[in-house]
Amino acid sequence: MTLKNLELNAPAKILNINCNNQIKKRFIDLGFIKGSSIIPVLTSPSGNIRAYYIKDTLLALRDTETQDITIEKMP
Numbered sequence: 001m002t003l004k005n006l007e008l009n010a011p012a013k014i015l016n017i018n019c020n021n022q023i024k025k026r027f028i029d030l031g032f033i034k035g036s037s038i039i040p041v042l043t044s045p046s047g048n049i050r051a052y053y054i055k056d057t058l059l060a061l062r063d064t065e066t067q068d069i070t071i072e073k074m075p
Contacts, residue, residue, distance in 0.1 A: 001073065003038065003052075003066040011039045012071040019068040031055035032069065 006012050014036045017024050031054050032038075041058070042051035051060045 001071055003040075003069040003071050004063045006040055006071060006073070008040050008043065008050075011037055011074040013074055014038060014069060015072055016070040017068060018070065023065070023068075027069070030059060031057065037074070038071065 014032055014034055017027050036054060038052050038054045040050050041053050048063045049060055051058050
């Protein structure tokens with residue numbers, strides 16, 4: 001499952017980032033590392049941007065950026 005498909009307020013664990021090295025480095029700098037917990041908390045009115053809570057920070061990302069992040073839902 002990818003981060004793009006995760007429903008709001010459902011916690012997940014990051015498994016892998018499958019994108020080019022420049023973008024992957026940016027995600028790692030933001031705290032998107034294997035095993036990190038992430039929760040989508042808000043969606044924009046247009047529906048293509050979502051806010052995620054990760055490492056005590058709220059970040060907004062486009063769906064096109066999150067389609068390459070593999071996650072596992074947490075119970």
